[in-house]
Amino acid sequence: MPAPLFISHGAPDVLIKNTPAHQAMKALRHHAEPLAYVIISAHWQSGNLRITASDYPATIHDFHGFGAQLDAYRYPVPGAPRLASDIQAQLKRHGLMAELEMKRGLDHGAWIPMALIRPEADIPVIQISLPRQDDQASLTLGDALADLRHQNIQIIGSGALTHSLSDSLPMPETAAPASFAVAFRSSLAPAIEAADTERIMQWRTLPHAHRNHPTPEHLRPLLVAHAASGREPGKLLHTSWSRAALAMDIWAFE
Template identity: 55%
Template sequence: MTLPPLFISHGAPDLLLNGSAANQALKQIGLPDLAAAVVVISAHWESETAEITASERPATIHDFRGFGPALERAIYPAAGAPELAGEIHALLQMAGIAARLNRSRGLDHGAWIPLALMRPEADIPVIQISLPRSDAAAIALGRALAPLSGRGVQLVGSGSLTHALADAFGPVETAPSAPFAAAFHDWVRPLIARGDLAALSQWRDAPHAARNHPTPEHFRPLLTAIAAGQGQPGHLLHHSWSRGVLAMDVWRFGEITPGPA
């Protein structure tokens, strides 16, 4: 089975419980039963050298506060995949990407919260890989990971298509899109649909780019996912707004194809 890469806008941690349009969409999108593993690159773990979780049972990291006891108690008890982590380590080294295994780190909320909606059974192993600190390195990581899709591994870039966090604290969840956020979204959307990495690498030239992404870590998982898709066009699986400034887009790069019967 070939599983094309996904980009998921994960929003705030309360996505898990808020019943929003994005919450419902992720439940519907789900993960295929035959997925061998999930490999997530999240905005919430950055490093110069690529790190790969390699524990048998990665912990659930609650890297947030103020969202209530239900979220702070929630866990996502998926297994890790140490053997696959070792294979990914070798794959990255072959691509000239410095990498190391991390046997102690768990899954941050950019990884486990969308997965808890997509696969609440937590019966598919999960690996997380740290996000590089440059656009070019994020693209190189995606290209190096591309062969995993053909092995039934679901690659996920987890970030946010827009991330004007300072503007997100006042509006209600269902607020209409702010003009500055909509302008950035309208600029980037056709480029994602074409899988146009060259144009997307110039994302800082988009309307209101600095306000939508005052720091780049929530945009870079998109670059990784597109690169892993090897030029396949993007298919928009979901679009909605959270708090009027967080575009909750979910994109897939390529088509799911079954393996041999």
């Protein structure tokens, strides 16, 4: 039964830079051998839930400025239309309505981690949109997905434990961690380890919360993964820093 994961996916060039986070994502191929991956990424939000359901989802290059190698990269993974329909039905049983999305592919929050975890692209990947409404909607989605673990489906929330782009983008990859980002991460990590849902949901009260997350979408995949585990404690698989302000944490909820 694969433990749900939360992956801080970092900047797109994590795929081609041999950083500690790059190596940690590659090591996740040994975390499980699932029948399929179901990913909830910070880069696809919607009011109504949507599920990719094409045979071969496209590789979406929803970024710029990271070079020709990444612009040309394709991750030719299969989808799983039948599983997508099953997930749609499962969500409906939990009172959540979702639409099947035949045209949209995988955004970089989905395919870049997967290209490191499973470069062979031989295990189907489905992406589910992140609820735009509020933090509680992300928890509710995770609760509704929890049964997938028992079907050998790997659930991944892909976002960022800290995500101040204005502070990180001007910095070199190996810049020392910024104190405001360290303070936020150090305050949130114990709540994740303790499976303290209430404290996790109060993340906006933590030091420098708004600077680390000016908008909430990169933290909400953490809520999905936590809830999808049945609110289990988080086990830290990896932590490192990128560009001073990006905590590259990877957590397993088991």
